[in-house]
Amino acid sequence: MQISPQLKNRFKNSKNILALTGAGISAESGVPTFRGKEGLWKQYRAEDLATPQAFRKDPKLVWEWYLWRMELISTKSPNPAHFALAELEKKRSDFYLITQNVDGLHKKSGSEKVMEIHGNIFRNRCISCAHFYDSDLSKLKISIECANCGNLVRPDVLWFGESYDTELLNQAVSLAERSELALVIGSSGAVGIPVELARIAKENGAFVIEINLDPSGYSRYADLFLQGKAGEILPEIVSYFV
Ligand code: NAD
Numbered sequence: 374m375q376i377s378p379q380l381k382n383r384f385k386n387s388k389n390i391l392a393l394t395g396a397g398i399s400a401e402s403g404v405p406t407f408r409g410k411e412g413l414w415k416q417y418r419a420e421d422l423a424t425p426q427a428f429r430k431d432p433k434l435v436w437e438w439y440l441w442r443m444e445l446i447s448t449k450s451p452n453p454a455h456f457a458l459a460e461l462e463k464k465r466s467d468f469y470l471i472t473q474n475v476d477g478l479h480k481k482s483g484s485e486k487v488m489e490i491h492g493n494i495f496r497n498r499c500i501s502c503a504h505f506y507d508s509d510l511s512k513l514k515i516s517i518e519c520a521n522c523g524n525l526v527r528p529d530v531l532w533f534g535e536s537y538d539t540e541l542l543n544q545a546v547s548l549a550e551r552s553e554l555a556l557v558i559g560s561s562g563a564v565g566i567p568v569e570l571a572r573i574a575k576e577n578g579a580f581v582i583e584i585n586l587d588p589s590g591y592s593r594y595a596d597l598f599l600q601g602k603a604g605e606i607l608p609e610i611v612s613y614f615v
């Protein structure tokens with residue numbers, strides 16, 4: 374990769390580094406993205422299963438899909454892209470990570486300052502009394518009932534059409550506003566709010582670097598587009614930070 378001296382200086386001198394990651398960063402770990410052939414489960418598209426309507430209509434089907442994803446994800450490990458961001462956190466105390474991923478691989482790789490804006494697939498909550506339950510794959514049954522109130526328990530992830538937690542979103546917006554350098558990694562830009570975060574970062578003066586296999590909904594805000602695999606590009610990028 375050709376990295377100019379000016380860019381290396383930018384890596385050194387920018388404050389409040391922000392990374393925003395999507396499903397693409399976990400692709401090299403073997404976790405399927407949503408928008409690719411391998412993202413399909415049986416004949417369903419994620420957009421038809423990850424919704425409150427789908428859960429109301431057929432909770433069993435939605436749980437089956439989540440159990441399949443949970444089991445699949447539980448066998449996967451972080452890849453060099455996750456580890457690079459964990460290393461960046463160690464190098465820079467003003468680094469923060471916002472992820473759309475629900476797979477927990479950032480935390481598994483050692484990152485601690487991670488905001489999981491779409492939740493975590495290994496956490497569940499009751500739809501009525503908001504009791505939380507950690508997933509125990511060996512015990513999980515389909516349509517599990519809340520021990521507290523008997524209502525349905527659902528994965529604690531943000532579904533299509535649902536609103537973000539206001540406090541979390543405010544924190545994410547303020548990270549984007551303060552950031553002088555933003556790395557956008559492996560996200561298609563099909564989900565609106567994360568793209569807004571990139572726009573906010575850009576409009577507040579951040580230098581935006583996108584890493585993706587293909588141009589995306591974020592590319593219009595990118596000052597630099599690095600085309601390729603996150604697991605190959607990120608470790609090199611992170612090596613320039615001091
Ligand atoms: P997406 O599936 O819509 O898009 C994936 C993006 O990653 C694409 O732009 C693709 O070109 C890019 N990509 C694929 N492999 C890559 C690689 N090796 N290096 C760099 N880029 C690569 O994903 P999204 O934008 O994150 O939106 C999907 C939504 O689905 C999110 O809300 C997320 O919560 C959820 N999701 C999460 C996971 C996960 O937790 N791992 C997996 C699938 C979907």
Ligand code: ZN
Nearest residue numbers: 499502519522
């Ligand atoms: Zn309950």
